[in-house]
Each structure stands twice: as structure tokens, then as C-alpha cells.
Amino acid sequence: MGKILCVAEKPSIAKAVANHLARAQARNVNGVTYVKNYVFDYNFTRWGASNVVFTSVVGHIKHQEFAPRYSSWNSCDPLDLFDAPIINSVVEDKKAIARNIEEQARGAQALFIWTDCDREGEHIGTEIRDIALRVNPRLDVKRARFSNIERAHVINAATNPISLDEKQANAVAARIELDLRLGAAFTRLQTLALQSLISQENKVISYGSCQFPTLGFVVERYFRVKNFVPETFWLLKLMHEKDDIKVNFNWRRGHLFDRMAVTIIFERCLAAKMARVTSMQTKPTSKWKPLPLTTVELQKMGSRFLRMDSQRVMKVAEDLYTKGWISYPRTETDQFDKGMDLRSLVEKQQQDADWGPFARNLINSQFRQPRSGRHNDQAHPPIHPVNFVVRDQLQNDEERRVYEFVVRRFLACCSEDALGESTNIEVEYGGEAFRAHGLIVIQRNYLDVYPYDKWESSQQLPRFDVGETFVPKEVQMTDGKTTAPGYLTEPELISLMDANGIGTDATMAEHIAKIKERAYVMTRPKGGGRAGGNGEVRLTTGSRGGRSGTGRGRVAGDSGNAAPAAGNSGIQEFIPTTLGVALIEGYDNVGFDTSLSKPFLRKEMELQMRAICAGTATRSDVVHQNLELYRAVFMRTAQQMNVLKTAIRKYIPQANG
The missing domain is CATH 1.10.290.10 (Topoisomerase I, domain 4)
Structure with missing residues (x-):
């Protein structure tokens, strides 16, 4: 009976899968209290009756670092890190885990990898494979394909092993190398040049190719709020009462910013006296149930x-x-x-x-x-x-x-869409069109189980006939002011990152956490309250070069992103710190087209990672192309470091001391 070594990505998965496959007996791995080896017999379709050792790693067990001569921050020009040799080795605190894999692989017939079935899991799988093959090159290496750890699903995965996806693993390897080189080079460059200008001594001013575009979104919205100039607008309202029901008609134009023009239109409406119904439509409508969850x-x-x-x-x-x-x-x-x-x-x-x-x-x-x-x-x-x-x-x-x-x-x-009936009435009054809308929810269906969506009946409208005329009961000309957009919330930030290819679904939360950890942004409950984090936002007044930020913003009463019906108090909004603002403005001033605050470079990198997965690009080509793109940005930044320093001095008072 042959021996099969199974390795999961985390101890909890190893325990769960081993218990599904057999009543496993566990023993601690020598020197690693949280990793165990589960030993049992199992009859695999591919390998037959086997003695199984099921163990795990804890995420990545290898890491990349520069050769020792480049490890000190003052050992070389940061630009040298674009080409410096990289050493791939087992992480110090995971050497016992690597030794356990080697020991169990020596007498094994096959290596069966149970890492998560995504890009990162494929790369961790190749790390496990390389460690095992070093001591037993004859191993038959396969991986399990699974998306949950229900017993039937686990048994099916054990019955149908597949090969590791080398393309996905190569995409992760390319990303790891690029993140190391770019992060280290830009972090050293800006820290060594700017550290003396900020109050916290020895503070690392870190850079990440996903962190900076993420921060850029926050700063962009911040200045749209701060530089916003409200504008007055005017609009017309028409109300008529029929069958004891008050019907409010909205002006089709919405509103205008020209008071005189609205006054002339208002007077023309009053002179017309009679309004005429031009359209009356009642039709079935529905609110679609949500898509499956990503x-x-x-x-x-x-x-x-x-x-x-x-x-x-x-x-x-x-x-x-x-x-x-x-x-x-x-x-x-x-x-x-x-x-x-x-x-x-x-x-x-x-x-x-x-x-x-x-x-x-x-x-x-x-x-x-x-x-x-x-x-x-x-x-x-x-x-x-x-x-x-x-x-x-x-x-x-x-x-x-x-x-x-x-x-x-x-x-x-798995339910049905919510069903309703909508009524739309349009009238012509003094050459202007006015509309009224009504909704009756007939069948709630999926809404009965999904309280996170709201769809409510409005007042039922009376019956009007096309061609019918009436004298409106009330006509008003009113004014209002545009309001500033809100600060960026986390759902909005995630949507922007997703749309612009910043990070993957698995890493977006990490990038957001990182800009908070680096004190580039603070958070506070939406709509006010004190921001959390270190320091306060202190910004100079006046215009901000390169960003107008004025715009007309939102109109009070306009339908924008509806506030959630539940859990609203939990929504956080992001406000940049002075350091976050200074870094983004500095990089924008260095060069708009290639600014590190923009998503373009990172979005292109993510597209190339997908190309590696699809087999239309190679790891080496993607790494080389991206290093050359960022090298040009790096050199331009180094040449114009005074631009970054000027931005730091502008927003951080002590930098002028």
C-alpha cells in the first residue's frame, strides 16, 4: 500500500478534509504546535488503497528578498532595485513546516495538494511541490479542485485530482516580483528624500502600486468636497387634486441655473391657465432579484x-x-x-x-x-x-x-423578481412638460427574505384620460442649492477599485487596510463624527492646482445613491491625512499622465496578469515590460523630487521649520 502526502493551505482545512476522508489520527508536527499530521488509510481512484498523511502549510512558505548586499537602505541607489538579484527562500518561522513536508515526501508515491483553488492557492501549491520534489523527484503531483468543504464535495475532489495551473502560479510570481521591486524602490526613494520633512522620525513613507491609486481615489473625492461651490437653481412645481388625491407633477427639465429664464417660463405657464394630459400609462413593472454573490x-x-x-x-x-x-x-x-x-x-x-x-x-x-x-x-x-x-x-x-x-x-x-404596477402621467402646461409617477407593489417575492433591498408603494394615482384638461390647483416657482458630494465611502471605494482594475477581489480589502495602517487616510462614520486614526486633516485654503473640484455637485432632492435602509451607522467614509494629500498632489504635479496616484499603470499590470493566466503572455515578458514603465516614472520622480517636497511643505506645517 503506497503512501500519499496531502497538503492543505491552512490547518483548519487539513483537519476538516482529513475528517471527511477518514477518522484521522493526528500528531503535532515537531516544532510547530498549530500544524498537525493526520494519518489514515483511504482508497483513491487514482492511486488505490493508500496510507495517507494529511498536513498543511500556513499560507506562503517562501518569500522573495534582495541579495544581502542590497538589504540596507543605504547600500545602493534605490534605482538599482529594479535589477538587483532576488533570493527565493523559505520564511524563517516556517522552516519547520517545510522540513515536515520534506520528511513526509521522502517515502511517498504521490503529492496531493489541497490549497485554495485560486491564483494564490496555485502559487502556494507550486511552493509545496518544489519543496517535496527536491527530496523525491519521482512524486506524482496532483491537486484537488474544491470550493467548499462539505463531505460530498470533498469526496468528489479526492476522486478527481487535476494538475496544478502553472499559468496562474506564474501570474502570482510575476506580481510578487513586481510588488517587491517597485515597493522597495519607491519606498526607499520617497522615505529617504521626505522623511526629514515630517514630524515622525524614522517613519517609513511606503509605496505600493495598488495603495497609491487607492489613496488617489480618496484624495480626489476629498477635494471635490472641499472645493465645492454651491450654486442656486430654480424649478417649477405643479400640483393638482383629483378624486381627493393630490398629484405632484415634476418639471421635465428638472431645474435651471438661470433665474430669468425660469421666470419667463413660469409666467408663460400661468398665462396658459389650462394643463392638458398628453400621456397616461399604467404597466406591469418589476424589481430584479439580486445576482449571485461575488x-x-x-x-x-x-x-x-x-x-x-x-x-x-x-x-x-x-x-x-x-x-x-x-x-x-x-x-x-x-x-x-x-x-x-x-x-x-x-x-x-x-x-x-x-x-x-x-x-x-x-x-x-x-x-x-x-x-x-x-x-x-x-x-x-x-x-x-x-x-x-x-x-x-x-x-x-x-x-x-x-x-x-x-x-x-x-x-x-432562487426566488422570483418583485412585481408591481407603475403609472406615469405626463401633462403639457404652457409649452412645458410635467410628469407624475406612481408605484404599487403587488408581489414582494424575493423582498420578503432580502431586507437589504427596498421597494415601496407610492401613493396610487387617480385616473386621467389623454386629452383631458384641467386648471392646476397650485403652481410654484421655487429655488434650491446644489450640495457637495459626500466623502468617499468604503462601498464606493471598492467599486472604483473594481472598475479600474486596482487589485483583485481577494486583495482589495488588504489595500484599503494598508492605506489606513500607513496613516494616509482616516475613517469616520458617514455624515460626521470624529475621524479615526493618527492626526487630523489640516489643509490650506485656496485653489488647488490641477484639480478644479468645483462642478455643480448634487442637487438637494435629486436621486443619487440611496442611503441604505439598515446598518447605515456602520458605513465609514474616508478622509485623507495631510501626508496622504501631500503625496498625491506631489505625484500629480510631477506628471499627470504617469502619476502614481492614477490607476492606469496598475490597471495595465492587472490586465497583463490575466494574459499570463490565459497563456497569451509570459511571466518574464510581463515583468520586463512593467519594470520599464515604472523605471521611467521612477527616474522622473527622482529628478523632480523638489516638487514632492514642495507639496509636503504646503500641507505639513512642521515641514517648513
Whole structure:
């Protein structure tokens, strides 16, 4: 009977999978208290009856660093780091884990890798493989494809091993090298040049190719708010009463910024006296149920409704996944495979006191296939519950909130759209068009289980006939002022990062956390309150070169992003610190087209990573092309460092001392 070495990405997955495959006996790995080897027998389809050792790593076990002669900040010109030799070695505190893999691989017939099925998991898989092959080059290396740790899913993965995806691993390797070189070069450059100008001695002014565009979005919105100049506008309102129902008609033009023009139009309307109905339409309408849940959507909704920031939402979701309650929470896919048995997943939720009756109705007659979005990462299905758990058995309130959201979202996806009836009336009055809109919700359907969406009936409108005329009961000319946009919230920031290719669904939360950790931004509850973090925002008054930021902004009463109905107090808004503002303005002034605060360079890098995964680009080509692009920006920045220093002195008073 041969020996099979199985290696998972984290100890909790190793324990869960080993327990599904067999009643495993565990022993601690020598020198690593949190990693265990689970030993049992199992009959694999590929290898037959086998003695299995199931162990794990804890994420990446190797790291890249520059050769020793480049490790000191003053050992070389930061520009040299674009070409300096890199050493790939086992992380010091994970050498015991690497030794365990070597020891178990020596007598093994095969290496079966159980890392997460995404880019990062593929790269960790290659690290494990390389360590094992060094001591046993004859190993048959395969990996398991799985997206949750339910027993049937695990057994299926064990029965159908696949090969590691070298292209995805190469994409991660390219990103790691670029992040190391660019991060180290720019961090050393700006820290050595600017550190003496800020108050905190020995403060590292770090750079990241995702961090800076993320910070750039925050600063851009900040100045749109601060430089906003309100403008007065004028509009017309028309009200008529019929069948004891007051109907408010809105001016089709919305509003105008010319008082005289509105006055002339107003007088023309009054002179006309009679209004005439030009259109009366009543038709069925619907509110679409949500798309299946992706990582980006989970992070945005968590911030908006669950009173948790994106990083915390992902940590809790990971915990729920490793405990076997939900599927893998890192996915870009918003479409369920047609062959997936969704009904069985719905059936498990019938036990719950709150949404159980809704789940039973779905099973009995109301189940509908979920909508399909446009994204499929070909790795994992959308996030969904895989097992039912009584919420009191979950570890804390955060786990309960995230689990409940995932379940309710899934049940809503399997329901019907909400149905209603809309009425639209248009009248002509003095040559101007006015409109009234009414909505009656007839069937709530998915809304009954998904309180995060709101769709409410408005007042029912009376019946009007086309051609009917009437004298309006009330006509008014009123004024108002445009209002500034709000500071950037976390859901908005994630949307901007997603649209501009800054980071991946799995790393966006980390980049946001990093700019907070570096004290480039602070957060506070939306709408006011004290910002959290170090320092306060102190900005000089007056115009800001390169950014007008005025614009007309939002009009009070206009429909923008509707405030959420629940959890609003949990939404955080981002405000940059003086250091964050100074860095972004400095880089913008160095060169707009290639500013490190803009998303263009990083977005192109992410597209090239996808090209590696698709096999249309190589790792070496992508690394070389991006290094050359950033090298030009680096040299320009070094030549114009006085521009950055000027920005620092402008916003940080002590820098002028």
C-alpha cells in the first residue's frame, strides 16, 4: 500500500478534509504546535488503497528578498532595485513546516495538494511541490479542485485530482516580483528624500502600486468636497387634486441655473391657465432579484449593511468557510452552473425560524433559477451556504450577521423578481412638460427574505384620460442649492477599485487596510463624527492646482445613491491625512499622465496578469515590460523630487521649520 502526502493551505482545512476522508489520527508536527499530521488509510481512484498523511502549510512558505548586499537602505541607489538579484527562500518561522513536508515526501508515491483553488492557492501549491520534489523527484503531483468543504464535495475532489495551473502560479510570481521591486524602490526613494520633512522620525513613507491609486481615489473625492461651490437653481412645481388625491407633477427639465429664464417660463405657464394630459400609462413593472454573490459584492454589502469593514467581512467569511458553513468566499463568479443542485441547498435552510418558511415555499413551488451575471472566473461558484447552522452555535455576532446575509442573498437569488404596477402621467402646461409617477407593489417575492433591498408603494394615482384638461390647483416657482458630494465611502471605494482594475477581489480589502495602517487616510462614520486614526486633516485654503473640484455637485432632492435602509451607522467614509494629500498632489504635479496616484499603470499590470493566466503572455515578458514603465516614472520622480517636497511643505506645517 503506497503512501500519499496531502497538503492543505491552512490547518483548519487539513483537519476538516482529513475528517471527511477518514477518522484521522493526528500528531503535532515537531516544532510547530498549530500544524498537525493526520494519518489514515483511504482508497483513491487514482492511486488505490493508500496510507495517507494529511498536513498543511500556513499560507506562503517562501518569500522573495534582495541579495544581502542590497538589504540596507543605504547600500545602493534605490534605482538599482529594479535589477538587483532576488533570493527565493523559505520564511524563517516556517522552516519547520517545510522540513515536515520534506520528511513526509521522502517515502511517498504521490503529492496531493489541497490549497485554495485560486491564483494564490496555485502559487502556494507550486511552493509545496518544489519543496517535496527536491527530496523525491519521482512524486506524482496532483491537486484537488474544491470550493467548499462539505463531505460530498470533498469526496468528489479526492476522486478527481487535476494538475496544478502553472499559468496562474506564474501570474502570482510575476506580481510578487513586481510588488517587491517597485515597493522597495519607491519606498526607499520617497522615505529617504521626505522623511526629514515630517514630524515622525524614522517613519517609513511606503509605496505600493495598488495603495497609491487607492489613496488617489480618496484624495480626489476629498477635494471635490472641499472645493465645492454651491450654486442656486430654480424649478417649477405643479400640483393638482383629483378624486381627493393630490398629484405632484415634476418639471421635465428638472431645474435651471438661470433665474430669468425660469421666470419667463413660469409666467408663460400661468398665462396658459389650462394643463392638458398628453400621456397616461399604467404597466406591469418589476424589481430584479439580486445576482449571485461575488467577493466584491460581499465586501460592499458588508460595509453598507453589516457594520463591518471589508477586511473584517473577509476574515469572518473565511472562518465560516473553513468551518464548512459557506462556500469559498473569494470568487469573481456571479452565475451558478446549470448542473448545480441548488434545491438541496435551499432544503437545508428550512430549519431556520426566520427564513425557514420562505425556503419551504421555494421548495414547494416557488423555486426559480438564479439570474446569471457576466463574470465567471472558472474556479469557484458564487458565494452560497453549503450547510445549515443554528445561529446561536456560531462563534459571535459578526459570524451570525455574515452567515445570515449569505443565506438570505442565496434564497433571494432562487426566488422570483418583485412585481408591481407603475403609472406615469405626463401633462403639457404652457409649452412645458410635467410628469407624475406612481408605484404599487403587488408581489414582494424575493423582498420578503432580502431586507437589504427596498421597494415601496407610492401613493396610487387617480385616473386621467389623454386629452383631458384641467386648471392646476397650485403652481410654484421655487429655488434650491446644489450640495457637495459626500466623502468617499468604503462601498464606493471598492467599486472604483473594481472598475479600474486596482487589485483583485481577494486583495482589495488588504489595500484599503494598508492605506489606513500607513496613516494616509482616516475613517469616520458617514455624515460626521470624529475621524479615526493618527492626526487630523489640516489643509490650506485656496485653489488647488490641477484639480478644479468645483462642478455643480448634487442637487438637494435629486436621486443619487440611496442611503441604505439598515446598518447605515456602520458605513465609514474616508478622509485623507495631510501626508496622504501631500503625496498625491506631489505625484500629480510631477506628471499627470504617469502619476502614481492614477490607476492606469496598475490597471495595465492587472490586465497583463490575466494574459499570463490565459497563456497569451509570459511571466518574464510581463515583468520586463512593467519594470520599464515604472523605471521611467521612477527616474522622473527622482529628478523632480523638489516638487514632492514642495507639496509636503504646503500641507505639513512642521515641514517648513
